Amino acid sequence: MTHETAGHDLIPAPVRVEGPYRGGFVLDRRTTLSAGSGTETTERWLRTVLGAAFALPLRETADDNATNSIRLRLDDSLAPEAYRLDILVTRVVEITGGSPAGVFWGAQTLRQLLGPDAFRKAPVRARPLAALTARTIEDAPRFPWRGLLLDVARHFMPKEDVLRQLDLMAAHKLNVLHLHLTDDQGWRIEIKRHPRLTEVGSWRARSKWGHRASPLWDDTPHGGFYTQDDIREIVGYAADRHIAVVPEIDLPGHAQAAIAAYPELGNTDVIDTTALSVWDTWGVNPNVLAPTDNVLRFFEGVLEEVLDLFPSTFVHIGGDECPKDQWRASPAAQARIEELGVGDEDGLQSWFVRHFDRWLAARGRRLVGWDEILEGGLAEGATVSSWRGYAGGVTAAEAGHDVVMCPEQHVYLDHRQAPGEDEPMPIGYVRTLADVYRFEPVPPGLAPEAAAHVLGTQANVWTEVMENRARVDYQTYPRLAAFAEVAWSRLPAPHARDVAGFERRMSTHYRRLDALGVDYRPPAGPRPWQRRPGVLGRPLDGTPPNA
Numbered sequence: 001m002t003h004e005t006a007g008h009d010l011i012p013a014p015v016r017v018e019g020p021y022r023g024g025f026v027l028d029r030r031t032t033l034s035a036g037s038g039t040e041t042t043e044r045w046l047r048t049v050l051g052a053a054f055a056l057p058l059r060e061t062a063d064d065n066a067t068n069s070i071r072l073r074l075d076d077s078l079a080p081e082a083y084r085l086d087i088l089v090t091r092v093v094e095i096t097g098g099s100p101a102g103v104f105w106g107a108q109t110l111r112q113l114l115g116p117d118a119f120r121k122a123p124v125r126a127r128p129l130a131a132l133t134a135r136t137i138e139d140a141p142r143f144p145w146r147g148l149l150l151d152v153a154r155h156f157m158p159k160e161d162v163l164r165q166l167d168l169m170a171a172h173k174l175n176v177l178h179l180h181l182t183d184d185q186g187w188r189i190e191i192k193r194h195p196r197l198t199e200v201g202s203w204r205a206r207s208k209w210g211h212r213a214s215p216l217w218d219d220t221p222h223g224g225f226y227t228q229d230d231i232r233e234i235v236g237y238a239a240d241r242h243i244a245v246v247p248e249i250d251l252p253g254h255a256q257a258a259i260a261a262y263p264e265l266g267n268t269d270v271i272d273t274t275a276l277s278v279w280d281t282w283g284v285n286p287n288v289l290a291p292t293d294n295v296l297r298f299f300e301g302v303l304e305e306v307l308d309l310f311p312s313t314f315v316h317i318g319g320d321e322c323p324k325d326q327w328r329a330s331p332a333a334q335a336r337i338e339e340l341g342v343g344d345e346d347g348l349q350s351w352f353v354r355h356f357d358r359w360l361a362a363r364g365r366r367l368v369g370w371d372e373i374l375e376g377g378l379a380e381g382a383t384v385s386s387w388r389g390y391a392g393g394v395t396a397a398e399a400g401h402d403v404v405m406c407p408e409q410h411v412y413l414d415h416r417q418a419p420g421e422d423e424p425m426p427i428g429y430v431r432t433l434a435d436v437y438r439f440e441p442v443p444p445g446l447a448p449e450a451a452a453h454v455l456g457t458q459a460n461v462w463t464e465v466m467e468n469r470a471r472v473d474y475q476t477y478p479r480l481a482a483f484a485e486v487a488w489s490r491l492p493a494p495h496a497r498d499v500a501g502f503e504r505r506m507s508t509h510y511r512r513l514d515a516l517g518v519d520y521r522p523p524a525g526p527r528p529w530q531r532r533p534g535v536l537g538r539p540l541d542g543t544p545p546n547a
Helices: 040-054 100-113 159-171 228-240 256-261 293-309 325-329 331-340 345-361 391-398 433-437 469-476 479-488 499-516
Strands: 016-027 032-035 069-074 083-088 092-097 130-139 145-151 176-180 244-251 314-318 366-370 383-386 403-405 454-461
Touching (some): 016 083, 032 040, 040 069, 040 228, 083 100, 092 100, 100 130, 100 159, 145 159, 145 479, 159 228, 159 469, 159 499, 228 244, 228 293, 244 293, 293 314, 314 345, 325 331, 331 345, 345 366, 383 391, 433 479, 454 469
Parallel strands (some): 032 069, 069 092, 145 176, 244 314
Antiparallel strands (some): 083 130
């Protein structure tokens, strides 16, 4: 099954479009809304969004035969996230989903069909009416995990901006928000039993401006965190949009903010941990957690509160970029290696991960970690986020572990979008809109039984050089639209993809993004205020390695 990309401006492309036919549907003040059991979240969303954009009441009707009506229905013969959208000659729109999520994705398609004005918060025409010709659209996603990582640790993203990103994700049919909540540069979630994590760990005195090699600093103190009620609001808002929020609490590396708050968490026999503050620059930090029972108990307590806030089956524990120098120098860590019989420092990291794999499994959750968790042996139930390339994901999938493919060479959206000096704070290899559109999450040659373990794919937005919402928008869009089609649609092989056709559809999609107020990178290059002249990046030339 491939997705149909011709004859429409829909993004992501649906499986099949029949029509248009004569006749159809006009959205106006007489239009009613008929919501079957189980479709209430989409009913509320449609009334809120379309009601505002077109100044319509969208009154409820119980009449199944009413014309000029939008009908929402469930049909369990469809796949869970599949939908069918029928625009009938009888002046009815019927959205049928295999689950409530399927109905919601069908509503996103309806919104696109109604035109860019449907993405505004108030009418912009004297007579805000929208006419649709009769047609049938059948659609279903390729992958169940269609994710976006937001790094709110390096630069904090206020709650309202997270909610806005959830709306943008929903508009692109993405369904997993991976929230990177802790790192060396900040701890962003309130933990009531350990208040210093936010009292101390959520603020830093200054921030590196640009790449870590830059001589420039922003001397404005930076910080912020989400209260537990903020988290509940984010999770509830996401659930109404059929998006799961996966929390990440990074350990045993990327932990300096936690150690600054509670110095006993660090390797106190190697360095004076009381002298550490929340880190103000970027890169891989040598200060990692000590391999003690007290540290395990501390983070079990953290995770107990995290599990109360996040219903997600998956919990991400990081596990990446954990330098072993302090463990090599620490008599306590070396004694721990000997006591546990794990052989070396890689084995010690594996022990950390295995402990929390068992701990989470006992509570009905599943551990996810970056592909470094393969080092020293993979925990029994672990799922791998394959970021350094495909290789870690291939190894894990062939061993029977589930995988989310997010290779930095393809879908790290902090990487620059074009060559040249105009790109702000240019990082990494050039990854254009077309490059992202040609990304294939399942590497060729992966056996079918291993490929079945690829849950899906994820684009990662790391914010070291994204100091505010506008910078996040610029790096993320429009490339996230291309990524969304890769994650949702069953496209041909990369070399056979219709890039020109996608770019044609993007001409309409840019108008949708304009209506939503997204500060995307224009096709012709950055606007003057989107540039950052004189701020050092780290551009890499050539084609990225296919690792």
